[in-house]
Amino acid sequence: MSATDGPAKVTDLADGASSPGEHTIEPGSSSWTATIRRQAVQTLPYEKLFPDSQPTYVASWIYLFGALSLGSLAVCIGSGTILALKGPGWWHDGSIGHFFNSLHLWAVELFFFFMVIHLWGKYWMSAWRGGRAKVWMTGAITFLVAIPCALTGYVSQSNFDAQWISTQAKDAMNSAGIGSFFNLLNFGQMYGYHVFLLPLAVVGLVVAHVLLVRRHGVVPPLES
Amino acid sequence: MSYSTYKQRNRELNDAARTWRGGYQPYDLVKEATIALGVVALIAVVLAILFSSPDEHPSSIRSWSRGQPVDFVTTAVSELDGSSGTAGYGPPYNHAQIGQHIAFIHLQQWFGVAHPINTAQDYVIGPLSQIPGQPALQAAVATYTHASASQQAKWTTAYSNALAHADVEPQPTKTKPETEPAGASDVVVMPPGNYGPVTTMMNALLLYAQAGGLDGALLRSGQFYSTDYTKILMFLADGGLLASRAQAEHLLGTQWGMMNETGSFPGQSWLWLYTFWYQIKPFSTSANADILVVAVMGVLSVLFVLVPFLPGVRDLPRKIRVYRLIWREHYASGS
Numbered sequence: 334m335s336a337t338d339g340p341a342k343v344t345d346l347a348d349g350a351s352s353p354g355e356h357t358i359e360p361g362s363s364s365w366t367a368t369i370r371r372q373a374v375q376t377l378p379y380e381k382l383f384p385d386s387q388p389t390y391v392a393s394w395i396y397l398f399g400a401l402s403l404g405s406l407a408v409c410i411g412s413g414t415i416l417a418l419k420g421p422g423w424w425h426d427g428s429i430g431h432f433f434n435s436l437h438l439w440a441v442e443l444f445f446f447f448m449v450i451h452l453w454g455k456y457w458m459s460a461w462r463g464g465r466a467k468v469w470m471t472g473a474i475t476f477l478v479a480i481p482c483a484l485t486g487y488v489s490q491s492n493f494d495a496q497w498i499s500t501q502a503k504d505a506m507n508s509a510g511i512g513s514f515f516n517l518l519n520f521g522q523m524y525g526y527h528v529f530l531l532p533l534a535v536v537g538l539v540v541a542h543v544l545l546v547r548r549h550g551v552v553p554p555l556e557s
Numbered sequence: 558m559s560y561s562t563y564k565q566r567n568r569e570l571n572d573a574a575r576t577w578r579g580g581y582q583p584y585d586l587v588k589e590a591t592i593a594l595g596v597v598a599l600i601a602v603v604l605a606i607l608f609s610s611p612d613e614h615p616s617s618i619r620s621w622s623r624g625q626p627v628d629f630v631t632t633a634v635s636e637l638d639g640s641s642g643t644a645g646y647g648p649p650y651n652h653a654q655i656g657q658h659i660a661f662i663h664l665q666q667w668f669g670v671a672h673p674i675n676t677a678q679d680y681v682i683g684p685l686s687q688i689p690g691q692p693a694l695q696a697a698v699a700t701y702t703h704a705s706a707s708q709q710a711k712w713t714t715a716y717s718n719a720l721a722h723a724d725v726e727p728q729p730t731k732t733k734p735e736t737e738p739a740g741a742s743d744v745v746v747m748p749p750g751n752y753g754p755v756t757t758m759m760n761a762l763l764l765y766a767q768a769g770g771l772d773g774a775l776l777r778s779g780q781f782y783s784t785d786y787t788k789i790l791m792f793l794a795d796g797g798l799l800a801s802r803a804q805a806e807h808l809l810g811t812q813w814g815m816m817n818e819t820g821s822f823p824g825q826s827w828l829w830l831y832t833f834w835y836q837i838k839p840f841s842t843s844a845n846a847d848i849l850v851v852a853v854m855g856v857l858s859v860l861f862v863l864v865p866f867l868p869g870v871r872d873l874p875r876k877i878r879v880y881r882l883i884w885r886e887h888y889a890s891g892s
Contacts (some may be wrong), residue, residue, distance in 0.1 A: 408601050
């Protein structure tokens with residue numbers, strides 16, 4: 334950018350002119366970007382994505398557990414990020430590191446606790462009705478993927494717990510052939526799975542789950 | 558109810574649940590999410606402050622050989638003669654056996670030896686060969702490696718059998734520094750017998766382990782950096798130290814250990830069903846217990862995901878009627 338470009342653009346924006354991009358896409362454009370945008374908005378309009386009203390039947394404490402699961406996942410990721418930033422040995426050495434490890438542990442326990450109650454609640458509501466089977470399925474798969482996510486955390490602790498759990502759990506992995514490429518005794522591999530690959534899968538599944546919930550709405554009561 | 562009636566009933570239930578035509582109430586999604594995050598963060602912080610988290614120090618070959626020298630030597634000689642758990646494991650560590658299977662499905666065998674371990678070479682002969690300045694030791698190693706397999710077996714069998722009568726004594730030729738911890742240089746004194754070079758090898762390996770050298774030797778991977786603890790953990794697990802610590806912490810498989818944690822902390826309680834199968838027959842007595850449990854849990858996991866499509870399972874909520882409690886206000890209002 335030349336020295337003279339800056340002030341001119343600032344003046345344009347200050348005058349309230351639209352950004353150049355808004356003039357280049359026509360309503361019927363067949364560009365990939367425009368097509369995806371149109372489909373995304375049709376599938377999940379903003380009023381569904383960020384609703385400011387909900388059906389009157391949504392009036393039970395059981396509905397809180399989905400949000401509490403999300404909240405505990407956020408605390409897991411936040412505390413885990415701090416632990417990852419400082420490295421795998423940090424939490425053994427001082428009280429601050431140990432506190433963040435404790436926070437991470439309890440956030441994981443809360444995540445599973447809330448998730449299990451959420452799943453049971455949705456089961457008793459038959460929450461898959463009305464084309465919501467994918468909502469249930471993404472939730473169930475999230476639970477299943479969260480299990481190895483936690484397991485890799487336990488074997489990444491670099492303490493006695495990690496030694497015992499990894500040497501015991503390897504037998505199940507090996508019996509199914511999984512141990513040949515997913516080696517619980519390889520700290521480096523497990524740490525990579527725990528801090529990146531499996532959390533990425535869990536977060537991706539949770540995002541898909543929440544978007545599906547927003548798209549289909551909360552399942553109405555069974556009429557009986 | 559006939560199958561066609563059942564299908565029709567489910568279709569009606571699905572159609573009725575597609576859209577809600579009743580009333581709505583104000584709702585603030587962002588506010589709810591923010592409050593949920595705040596509440597959970599607060600609970601987690603309080604739990605972390607009140608209960609902390611466990612961090613039992615890991616065992617090392619050094620601490621094991623100092624604390625339980627006879628168990629260490631017993632394990633080492635079992636690695637040398639190929640009778641240890643690792644030596645007889647099969648894939649992915651060696652070809653000692655084909656591993657677990659279900660009928661004709663041999664996944665453990667099919668995925669092959671991905672993390673090869675030659676217990677005699679990796680745990681005993683290799684580390685001893687790297688100890689410099691001990692010609693008598695190197696001669697003992699050479700004698701052992703050049704002997705016939707039957708001669709080797711005679712020596713190791715005699716040594717293993719005699720270990721039950723072995724004593725542990727401080728190293729006689731060494732002046733023990735006052736700062737040296739107990740067991741730092743204890744030796745295993747064997748009763749008289751024909752052990753060939755095995756006694757020399759085991760004594761040297763014990764001293765090497767007590768000094769911490771074997772920990773480093775088993776982590777060496779040919780590269781400067783190493784994060785793979787497979788060999789050292791398999792060796793430790795062949796011994797009795799990890800199991801005795803685990804038993805004291807109620808972590809054994811027979812103690813539902815998979816879902817427990819050291820101390821009184823909650824562990825991976827979500828593994829309760831996985832752990833459950835190991836407590837009952839045929840799993841608790843089967844040589845293929847692990848693959849059987851994996852298979853059962855794999856099938857149950859698929860069924861769990863497919864609940865919306867499973868007749869019977871998906872119908873249960875309508876019959877048990879817990880939903881009447883969940884939506885009691887809705888039903889009470891008659892909306």
